[in-house]
Amino acid sequence: MIQVKNLSFTYPGSTQPVLQALNFEISEGEIFGFLGPSGAGKSTTQKILYKILHNFSGEVFIQDKPLDQWGKAYFERIGVGFELPNHYLKLSGKENLELFSSFYKKERLLKIPDLFEMVGLQDSMNKKVEAYSKGMKMRLNFIRAIMNNPDILFFDEPTAGLDPVNGHKIKEHIVDLKNQGKTIFITTHDMATADEICDRVSFIVDGRLRVTETPSTLKHQHGENKVSVESKDGKSAEFSLENLGKNLQFLEFIQENQLLRINTMEATLEQVFIQVTGKTLKV
Amino acid sequence: MADFKLIFRDPSLRVFLLLPALIFVVINVFLPYLIDKYEAVNEYVPYVLIVATIENTQMFGFIYSMVLIEEKETEVARVYGVLPVSKIWFVLFRLMIPFLITVSLTWAILLLQPFYDLSVFLTLLFSILSGLIVPVYCLGISTLSANKMSGMVWIKIFNILVVLPVIAFFVPDSFSHLFGMLPTHWAFQGLNNVIEGEAFFFNAFIAFIYFLILTTFTVRKFASVHFT
Ligand SMILES: Nc1ncnc2c1ncn2[C@@H]1O[C@H](COP(=O)(O)OP(=O)(O)O)[C@@H](O)[C@H]1O
Numbered sequence A: 001m002i003q004v005k006n007l008s009f010t011y012p013g014s015t016q017p018v019l020q021a022l023n024f025e026i027s028e029g030e031i032f033g034f035l036g037p038s039g040a041g042k043s044t045t046q047k048i049l050y051k052i053l054h055n056f057s058g059e060v061f062i063q064d065k066p067l068d069q070w071g072k073a074y075f076e077r078i079g080v081g082f083e084l085p086n087h088y089l090k091l092s093g094k095e096n097l098e099l100f101s102s103f104y105k106k107e108r109l110l111k112i113p114d115l116f117e118m119v120g121l122q123d124s125m126n127k128k129v130e131a132y133s134k135g136m137k138m139r140l141n142f143i144r145a146i147m148n149n150p151d152i153l154f155f156d157e158p159t160a161g162l163d164p165v166n167g168h169k170i171k172e173h174i175v176d177l178k179n180q181g182k183t184i185f186i187t188t189h190d191m192a193t194a195d196e197i198c199d200r201v202s203f204i205v206d207g208r209l210r211v212t213e214t215p216s217t218l219k220h221q222h223g224e225n226k227v228s229v230e231s232k233d234g235k236s237a238e239f240s241l242e243n244l245g246k247n248l249q250f251l252e253f254i255q256e257n258q259l260l261r262i263n264t265m266e267a268t269l270e271q272v273f274i275q276v277t278g279k280t281l282k283v
Numbered sequence B: 001m002a003d004f005k006l007i008f009r010d011p012s013l014r015v016f017l018l019l020p021a022l023i024f025v026v027i028n029v030f031l032p033y034l035i036d037k038y039e040a041v042n043e044y045v046p047y048v049l050i051v052a053t054i055e056n057t058q059m060f061g062f063i064y065s066m067v068l069i070e071e072k073e074t075e076v077a078r079v080y081g082v083l084p085v086s087k088i089w090f091v092l093f094r095l096m097i098p099f100l101i102t103v104s105l106t107w108a109i110l111l112l113q114p115f116y117d118l119s120v121f122l123t124l125l126f127s128i129l130s131g132l133i134v135p136v137y138c139l140g141i142s143t144l145s146a147n148k149m150s151g152m153v154w155i156k157i158f159n160i161l162v163v164l165p166v167i168a169f170f171v172p173d174s175f176s177h178l179f180g181m182l183p184t185h186w187a188f189q190g191l192n193n194v195i196e197g198e199a200f201f202f203n204a205f206i207a208f209i210y211f212l213i214l215t216t217f218t219v220r221k222f223a224s225v226h227f228t
């Protein structure tokens, strides 16, 4: 669906490139994530893909067609969830959506009250956005991004600034969208978000991609090939997964102790990130 | 139409909608009263009319500059950047309404003033000319301003620039042409021609071409920065 080859970008008036030779592909119907600390170049990459920034070097193809050959029709097919809430504060949530929806072809537009209901904003639909909390504004961002029922969605930090409950709901909605066959590109500096919903992630640091893989593969590759076993009275031990069923010490441990837990010693995505990039995700 | 909701819901913008009424009162009530008292004022009536019509363009010039700067500051402008709409047409279409209202109001001011019996057609032409200030003005200001603070500074500067050529009427001819660098100079001379019953089209033509070039330039510049 989306192919990016050797993408580099320097902001006008700056000498330092912010993106350096990025290569990645996003398949139809997948959730692809950029995971990286703030300032890494995640938003910049998305802005290039949704055509707010121009004059990049390298190649970008959307459905095998070069990005610069896509005209107005491109914007019918994409939806953009901006990083920060951006609405007319003097208009109500509903008036905001009505205004922007008037630019799309009618056929594919979703019903505005349904959208508000979907994110639990139905009671605030007619309130001015200046009275919304940050979390409510972000939910309004989210439904504005999907109101034209696009095939490709860009979400820039979709869970940032949301409380855990609403963050969880947004993640569920994003997975729902994927299940409807949509192609989704998210950016995040939140390890858990990337781990929970992304089919594949790229680690991005200082404008370069370090690795692109499924989260589970990454955690396996960088974890230890072991289980850790813990008993209720506080004893613990580690055993290699290799021939575990024939490992007498392991068998003895689980026979003789009341077990509290057995874990495979997978790395967390955050540990993998630190191992691969030498950086933390702390912002 | 959403623009008008934004304007009416912002007290600091709403109050500017009263500007034409104020101008109307000055021209039709205050100025005749002054002339009644001081004969000498009569001589200045053409210049007062010229300044009045220009100030009339400042209403939407100011209001739309503020709307556009606010839109840029709050990054709402970016949303338009990802909508299926041609940015240039969107800008032109959006400024059409303030342009048309400004033209109508300027025309009304000129037709209803009590001093001269001016041609309906020529005053309309002049009103269209001076209305062209509005898009150039607010697109120029919002392109130059990162925020409302710098916007206010640019508005002051532009405000002076548009009325400055009125000085051309009070200086020797050789100096007056210097003001030709400012597009409103040609419009001013044009309106003065209309009032004096002289040939209007030469100055009007230059003003028109000048504004057309400026409009093309500011629309393109604006469209390339506003939505990013
Ligand atoms: N408009 C801009 N002009 C110049 N530099 C910018 C601009 N926007 C972002 N940058 C710089 O580009 C880098 C990447 O920014 P960004 O893509 O926003 O990172 P992220 O989204 O990963 O936090 C940062 O160093 C940032 O300072």
Ligand SMILES: [Mg+2]
Residues within 6 Å of the ligand: A039, A042, A043, A044, A083, A156
């Ligand atoms: Mg960002």
